[in-house]
Amino acid sequence: MSIPATESDTATRALEVLRRLTARDDATFHEGQLEAISALVDEHRRALVVQRTGWGKSAVYFIATSLLRAQGAGPTLLVSPLIALMRDQVAAAERAGVRAVAINSANAHEWDDVRARLAADDVDVLLVSPERLTNPRFREEQLPELRQRTGLLVVDEAHCISDWGHDFRPDYRRLADLVDSMPEGVPVLATTATANARVVTDVAEQLGGDVLTLRGSLARTSLRLGCLTLPTSRERLGWLLDHLTDLPGSGIIYTLTVSAAEDTARLLAEAGHAVSAYTGRTDPDERVRLEEALKTNELKALVATSALGMGFDKPDLGFVVHLGAPSSPVAYYQQVGRAGRATESADVLLLPGHEDADIWHYFATASMPSPSKAAAVLGALGTEPLSTTALETRVDIRRTPLELLLKVLDVDGSVRRVQGGWVATGQPWEYDEERYERIAAAREAEQEAMLAYERGGTCRMELLQRQLDDPTAEPCGRCDVCAGPWYPTEARADSVAAATGALDRVGVPVEPRAQWPQGADRLGVDVRGKIPPGERPETGRVVARLTDLGWGGPLRELFAPGVPDGPVSDELLTASARSLRDWPWAERPVGVVVMPSVSRPQLVTSLAEGIARLGRLPLLGRLDLADGAPDQTSGGNSAYRLAGVWGRFAVGPELAASVAETTGPLLLVDDLVDSRWTLTVAARELRLAGADAVLPFALAAVG
CATH class of the missing domain: 1.10.10.10 (Winged helix-like DNA-binding domain superfamily/Winged helix DNA-binding domain)
Incomplete structure (x- = not known):
């Protein structure tokens, strides 16, 4: 229940700050906000706030900071997970009259100024990432003094503290130690919008003491949810080509992989849509520019991976579309929560893909020790x-x-x-086997729940709320389950054809290795520094990456565990010929050399023979395997991957004679490119045997 402003000085002063923060003279608190502020300011309690995205959790800690500072307390230490989120938090603090600064990897040039301002007590809020707490210099030189002066500790996106949280980050787990080390009487606030009961219990335990948990309804009444299952990625992209302009305002198109984001953005941009890709590979400065372009509606959409997540705040974001489903309803709720924060209506549509489960499995196991x-x-x-x-x-x-x-x-x-x-x-x-088995089982259950969301047996918002253990869950009356599809269910044939043409593109560059890995000499490989130009391959090509939307599907099937070796299909041979036809090489190859393969000799040999036949090139021969089969186990680091193939390939007498008789580049044919060290070492042997240049070619690349 809200406390009338006249009942306490805290309420009166808090309302003044709220109205300054919102720039509205009629602003009032949402239910629970003033209760949280009072618990921190008047009672110096530890509080956990679990409220929907857009409820105003940041207002709680900025207003509490303002009131505590007026009482003479030290600055607030705010642990925040993402640089982009820090930027928005600093801007919001300024609107509330709160002086906020950040220390992160993107502003190292400002650290000395930040330290000087802290020393002068000219900072109200210091934002740091959880990873910064592990930095030896920060931990040993700055944190002890800061900890003694801290007036309020805030842990934002606190679900990350929990092993069960959908965005588990190990550095968040050390925050329990930070909380324990705070001087007695320092209030602590943890906030999140994406925590079920299990995560809430886990976080509250790590906060310790008598924790006040304030939990509200997680229903997002502004969101109109839907799910459209289309047979292939061609139809999904065709739907976007047809209907992106119909979606309200500007928004986000989420994909599960970097290559899917890049492919989708390219297709939409070429069709005239104002979109850009935003992924973990995007340069930090470019990220800032793209975020601003979406906020000012210069772009219709960013096509993004989860790199654009908790850190992005555009209150009037009009839509969120997912090309491929996240692995849990909790993660999905968090991402769609970007939309409709300050609008009466926003559209949210899921376009699931058949490949989703494979991607889920990879990410589910990647973080397990x-x-x-x-x-x-x-x-x-x-x-x-x-x-x-x-x-x-x-x-x-x-x-x-x-x-x-x-x-x-x-x-x-x-x-x-x-x-x-x-x-x-x-x-x-x-190794806590029981603990990690519980986590793995929980993630499998979440995946099943996501599939249930896709099937649409119950109201979609209600299902999301129940997955978050929200006791107020009930049918929303707006989603496609409650009210029927609000979106077109088909794409025009010409749009599907355009998408098909884009997905059918082949030919991805494979850049050559230019540097030997550090420490290779410790593993018996006596090389270091730059690879001499005369020993390197040229830029190579593959038909596609395994993660690509188009040819990635057939290639994933070909290279799936347990698939027997066999000759290359006519379809893939034709795609290979197209890749070679469009290759912008400086000089056409004059001969074909076959990589020796232990696992797929028929595939590689037939591919090389087919390319030689179609290109009317001589098949010069195969490299020999020396000193046993190469160790090509996927997953090791560069030094070990190099050591596994070093000295394993040799140019035999017949191949050496053929190489000596040729003038021009050689096409080196393999099946799969992963670390690039196999092709690097094999090309080096050919160059040392007299090859003028080596052009690596394979069917697929990992990643």
């Missing part, structure tokens, strides 16, 4: 710091999963990040 890999990391670390780069030469783990594993081990206390790298603490680490 492996006992064997954890043991390898702990065995490699000692008391002398090792950088991540140096550690890569001692353990066969790629950079991204290695960094994630180190964070898990750090949070669990077995390793510690210090100046110069990582050290082992001596504390043993045990």
Whole structure:
């Protein structure tokens, strides 16, 4: 129940700040907002606020900050997950008359000024990422003093604290230690819009003490939900070509992979739609520009991966479309919550794909720590710091999963990040099999719930609310289950044809490796620095990436586990010929060389023979396997991947003679490109044998 402004000084002063924040003289609090502010300001409590997107959680902590600072409290420490979210939070704080600054990886040039302002008590809110708390310099030089001065600790997107949260980030788990280390009497606020009862319980336990939980209805009455199942990606893209302009205002088109975002954005842009791709590969400065372009309606849509998520705030966002479903209703609720925050109506449509489950499986297992890999990391670390780069030469783990594993081990206390790298603490680490099995089971259940959402047996908003354990869940009366489809269900034949043409494009460049990986010499490979130009391949080509919307599907089926070896299909051979026809090489190849394959010899040989026949090129021969089969196990880091293929290929006498007799580039044919080290080493052997140039070609590339 709201507290009348006249009943307390806190209420009166809070209402003044709210009206300054909103620039409206008639603004009033939503139910629960003033209760949360009073709990922090008057009672110095620990509070967990679970409220729908757009309810005004940021208003709670900015108003509480303003009132606490007026009482003489120190600055608020706000842990925020994304740089884009920090930008919006800083802008919102300014509107409330709150001085907010951020420390993150994108503004290192401002850190000295931020520290000076903190020392001068000229900062009301300091925003940091959870990862910043692990930075040795910040943790040792700045955090102790800041912790003693903190007037309020805020953990935004607090579902990330929980292992059960849909966006689990190990660094969030250390926030329980930060909360425990706060001086007595410092109020703590955790906020989220995407937490079911299990996550709420987990977060409340980690906040500790007597936690006040304020939970409201998660229904989003402005959203009109729908789900349209179309047979293929051609029909889904054709639907977008036809109906994107019919969707209200500007919005977001979410995809599950980077390549799908790029392909979709290119297709729509070529058809005249004002769209751009926004992914994890997008340059940080370009992200800022694209976000602003969408906010000012210069763009109809951003075609984005989850890189555009919690950090983006456009109150009048008119629609959200998903090309492919997220793996859980909770994640879906969080993403569609970008729309309709300050509008009476916004359209939300899901266009699920048959390939979704494969993508879900990959991401569901990517963040789970492996006992064997954890043991390898702990065995490699000692008391002398090792950088991540140096550690890569001692353990066969790629950079991204290695960094994630180190964070898990750090949070669990077995390793510690210090100046110069990582050290082992001596504390043993045990794989909590029961815990990770529970997480895996929960994620499988969430995937099943997402499939139930797609089937549409119940009101779509009600299903999302029930997945979030919202006791107020009831039929919305607006979605396509309650009121029937509000969207066109078909695409015109010419639009499907245009999408088909775009998806049928072939030929993706494969850039050559230019640098030998650090630490290769530790693994018996005596190379370092730049790869000499005379030993490198040229830029290569594949028909498509396995993650592509078009040819990615047939290629994923071809390379799926358990599929037997066999000759290349006429369809893929024709696609290969088209890739070669459109290849902008400086000089046409003069001969074809076959890569030796252990797993798919028929496929590679038939592909090379077919290309030679269609291109009227001589088939010069096959590289020999030397010293046993190459170790091409997917997943290792560059140093280990190079060591696995180093010295494994040789140019035999007959092939050497053929190479010596040719003048011009050679086409080196393989089936699948992953790390590029196999082709790099094989091309090097051909170059050393006298080849003028080597043009690598394969059917597919991973990623």
